[in-house]
Amino acid sequence: MAVNKTKLKKQIFDIIQIGDKSNLASRAFDIFIVGVILSNISVMFLQTYDQLEPYYGLLSVIEWVTTGIFCVEYILRIWTADFLYPTCTRGKAIGKFLISYDGVVDLLTIIPVFFLSGFVAFRMLRVIRIFHLFRINSKYDSFNVIKMVLLRKSRQIISSMFIIFILMMASSLCMYSTEHAAQPGVFSNAFSGIWWAVSTVLTVGYGDIYPITLLGKCMAIVIAFMGVLLVAIPTGIISAGFVEQYQNNANEESKVVDVDEIGELLVDDVSKFCGRTILQATEEYGVNIYMVLRDNMSILPTGDLEIQTGDILIVKSKFLEKRRGSSLS
Structure with missing residues (x-):
């Protein structure tokens, strides 16, 4: 039963x-x-x-x-x-x-x-x-490509977004300093200009809040150009990531792996791989993981799959020849 x-x-x-x-x-x-x-x-x-x-x-x-x-x-x-x-x-x-x-x-x-x-x-x-x-x-493969790109480029994307955030805060402070006297109801405090800064830096420009002084208009022109340049940074990072990912996928599909160049690595409690994801192991140790054998299951190595104690990794690596037949520890 x-x-x-x-x-x-x-x-x-x-x-x-x-x-x-x-x-x-x-x-x-x-x-x-x-x-x-x-x-x-x-x-x-x-x-x-x-x-x-x-x-x-x-x-x-x-x-x-x-x-x-x-x-x-x-x-x-x-x-x-x-x-x-x-x-x-x-x-x-x-x-x-x-x-x-x-x-x-x-x-x-x-x-x-x-x-x-x-x-x-x-x-x-x-x-x-x-x-x-x-x-x-x-x-599934189509969405998994997007996820892999965002994971691989997450640090660069976060850094670029932080720079944009700093620019918006600085723009808000500058516009408050130049426009508060002329428009006290619109730019009443430093944070009140954040809406204008967001719409300008992100090149939307709704036009509901805008500078009327000469100095304010000059600053707005500079900030608008800087916004165009900075917003293009994360776009370029993501685009480059897609190109790299599709190239990697194409190389993986067309690559023929010699059986002599692959082998098995046993993950134990003190393994460097234990607790890491496939993506982390690949980036940190330069190991190509083709399959994960866990209990009686064969698992395809997606980037977010966590490596566990007892797993057997089917890998190709530069240091595999020196460690062939031994567990990674």
């Missing part, structure tokens, strides 16, 4: 896992969930139209049915969490799932329906349902 229950749980786990292209039932489940999410989000939009008030009852039924499906999915993911984290105890596996991205998105998707919808905070939480689509798309 216990064996049958474990087998059933494993089958359910395989089906509800996102992005398993080798499992027809899993792909069908992904398509079904996408349809449920789109239906739920459509109801959110339709409920904002006063003209559709006679149909609010039907829309509420659809919302409750789709949310019920989300609840069932959430319960099944908790029930099968020990397969998601096979090296952890059942209690620890459930805890790790609950605080994971998937677990948090699932929970925040369900919460608004069971609480008072009159509160603004709970109405805003309904928007979290849209992130269900991100969770599904992130497991």
Whole structure:
């Protein structure tokens, strides 16, 4: 009986896992969930139209049915969490799932329906349902490219955004100094110019707030040109990241790896790889990881996959010849 229950749980786990292209039932489940999410989000939009008030009852039924499906999915993911984290105890596996991205998105998707919808905070939480689509798309190649680019270029992007933020704050202070005397109602304090700074630096320019003094206009011209240059920096970083990622993907698809150049590395408790993601291991140690063998599963090495104790890594590396046949420690 216990064996049958474990087998059933494993089958359910395989089906509800996102992005398993080798499992027809899993792909069908992904398509079904996408349809449920789109239906739920459509109801959110339709409920904002006063003209559709006679149909609010039907829309509420659809919302409750789709949310019920989300609840069932959430319960099944908790029930099968020990397969998601096979090296952890059942209690620890459930805890790790609950605080994971998937677990948090699932929970925040369900919460608004069971609480008072009159509160603004709970109405805003309904928007979290849209992130269900991100969770599904992130497991497929098209969206995974975007995720990999953002992860690889995250430091450069954050640095450029910090520079833009500093420019906006400095622009606000400068414009307050030059325009406060002429427009005390518009530039009443240093922070009041932040709206003008944002719209100018980001090249939107709504025109509801603008300088009228000669010095202020001259400063606005300089700030506008600086904004064009600085906003182009993160755009260039992301564009270069896409080019690099697609080149890497093309090279991986066309590259033929000699069997003599690859091998296995066992990850133990003191391994340099233990606890790191595939992306971190690749960047820090220059190792190409082609497959992760975990228990009885073969896992494709996505960038955010965390390497665990007991994993066997199928790798190609410059230092593999010196360490062939030994575990990485």
